[in-house]
Amino acid sequence: MSIGIKSDRLRSEAFLAKVMSAEEAAKLINDGDIVATSGFTPSGYPKAVPLALAERANKGEKIEITLITGASVGPELDGILAESGVIKRRFPYQTDSKMRNSINAGVINYADMHLSHVPQFIEYGFFGDIDVAIIEAIAINPDGGIVPSTSVGISPQAIRNAKKVIIEINTSQPLALEGVHDIYLTEKPPFRKPIPIEATGDRIGTAFIPCDPDKIVAIVETDITDKVRPLGEIDEDSKKISRHIIKFFEGEVAAGRLPENLLPLQSGVGSVANAVMAGLVESKFTNLTCYTEVIQDCMFDLIDAGKVTMASGTSFTPSSEGQVRLYNNIDLYTKHCVLRPMEISNNPEVARRLGVLSMNTAIEIDMYGHVNSTNIMGSRMMNGIGGSGDFTRNAYISIFTTVSTAKNGDISSIVPMVSHVDHTEHDVQVVVTEQGLADLRGLSPRERARAIIENCAHPDYKAKLLDYLERAEALPTKHESHLLDEALSWHAKFVETGSMK
Numbered sequence: 001m002s003i004g005i006k007s008d009r010l011r012s013e014a015f016l017a018k019v020m021s022a023e024e025a026a027k028l029i030n031d032g033d034i035v036a037t038s039g040f041t042p043s044g045y046p047k048a049v050p051l052a053l054a055e056r057a058n059k060g061e062k063i064e065i066t067l068i069t070g071a072s073v074g075p076e077l078d079g080i081l082a083e084s085g086v087i088k089r090r091f092p093y094q095t096d097s098k099m100r101n102s103i104n105a106g107v108i109n110y111a112d113m114h115l116s117h118v119p120q121f122i123e124y125g126f127f128g129d130i131d132v133a134i135i136e137a138i139a140i141n142p143d144g145g146i147v148p149s150t151s152v153g154i155s156p157q158a159i160r161n162a163k164k165v166i167i168e169i170n171t172s173q174p175l176a177l178e179g180v181h182d183i184y185l186t187e188k189p190p191f192r193k194p195i196p197i198e199a200t201g202d203r204i205g206t207a208f209i210p211c212d213p214d215k216i217v218a219i220v221e222t223d224i225t226d227k228v229r230p231l232g233e234i235d236e237d238s239k240k241i242s243r244h245i246i247k248f249f250e251g252e253v254a255a256g257r258l259p260e261n262l263l264p265l266q267s268g269v270g271s272v273a274n275a276v277m278a279g280l281v282e283s284k285f286t287n288l289t290c291y292t293e294v295i296q297d298c299m300f301d302l303i304d305a306g307k308v309t310m311a312s313g314t315s316f317t318p319s320s321e322g323q324v325r326l327y328n329n330i331d332l333y334t335k336h337c338v339l340r341p342m343e344i345s346n347n348p349e350v351a352r353r354l355g356v357l358s359m360n361t362a363i364e365i366d367m368y369g370h371v372n373s374t375n376i377m378g379s380r381m382m383n384g385i386g387g388s389g390d391f392t393r394n395a396y397i398s399i400f401t402t403v404s405t406a407k408n409g410d411i412s413s414i415v416p417m418v419s420h421v422d423h424t425e426h427d428v429q430v431v432v433t434e435q436g437l438a439d440l441r442g443l444s445p446r447e448r449a450r451a452i453i454e455n456c457a458h459p460d461y462k463a464k465l466l467d468y469l470e471r472a473e474a475l476p477t478k479h480e481s482h483l484l485d486e487a488l489s490w491h492a493k494f495v496e497t498g499s500m501k
Ligand code: COA
Pocket: 267, 268, 269, 270, 271, 272, 273, 293, 294, 360, 361, 362, 363, 364, 373, 374, 376, 377, 382, 383, 384, 385, 386, 387, 388, 389, 405, 406, 407, 411, 412, 413
């Protein structure tokens, strides 16, 4: 078969015999299979084989799988497979609207997880045995070594543990990405060694994922691009949040609690997270480093401005414009970035040791500092906890941001009690909204409540929150007081009337 994959991508003639169409490769996946794939935020996920798998189901064949990825993936994998009823169970993170709707309709069994736990779950078989790994790659080395594309995620563990490996060679992904990856696999306890990363840019592994060539059962060529999303304009609220954080960092440097070039920054997903990092371009900080999960557009700005010297992550997650920028300046950005397996990019031990400054976004935060990042009104899954917990609990300073209201002011994002807890008061050190910043370090619950209400709540809800707090504190138990019949009444009121006011 003439396949158009040049020898610079398929580096041994022996692999030619395994090249087949996406339709043929999709036939190697069986009903009931546990499938682990590459992909992390819509980057580097397989596309052609999932589309062909959906076609089988659309033609009436019963095929239901468990799907495990690094994090969210694009519509060709999550969206189309959810729509065609192929996915029965899903781990550990998603952002696709069709997938989200099926999860919230109870059609797909989904569990969101700390991302750093997923590789270990695969290694120990906690999900069951991995039947098939489907991995997007830019090349296969003569010994079977897989060169990943724009993300690494769980690919090393998926390949190591799967019975069968299907490779999608994506020719839309430039070969110049080769060398940006640093693949390091840990052993199981009690033989696990310390991960020898002492600085964000340390390279400790190989530029490819080891793979037994005999496990490769299919190689499919595709040129379907990563379905990255446009990034919204940075709004005024996000800019204010960014300014509060930068001022806080300046204060920490002045107090001698942070070095002049800060400590490695971790920044979450979404527009607020991007805005916070973008704000650093204008700041006086230089020689910054990042030990984070996703490398978004703002990182390219920071590299271009000479502000960031090294960024470690597990995926490039550019916007549509950022993707063009990445491909056009690939040599520059790969020099300043390293993509690691998510077991390493999100590793709690490394994050604690490097002293990461974590910045993640909440849906809502309560007056004592508990954070809900995932479930709207305590019930409706948005995306998942992702890596936010991996970094938050282990950060040197953990920061949560949220805009103080949502839905045109009908929701206060600062509430008496969160309707779901992802991060507890013990993990959350700093809360920031466009209104201001509450530094919770060293404060008791009663002090925390006042700091959050005074500094972070929207003026429309401040008096109501203070009234709740004072009435709760009038009860005999005054440590972390709540009015139990009222604690979630704000949410109940919103569900009933469309407003918390
Ligand atoms: N109550 C109810 N809904 C709320 C809300 C609140 N307090 N605050 C926000 N929302 C809604 C918004 O209205 C929006 O709804 P829509 O989709 O219907 O428009 C939705 O939640 C998302 O809000 P948005 O302001 O667009 O947020 P974002 O893009 O900055 O994302 C999170 C915010 C929390 C959803 C996102 O950061 C996330 O998934 N975090 C968890 C995972 C994570 O932190 N990963 C990074 C780890 S490295």
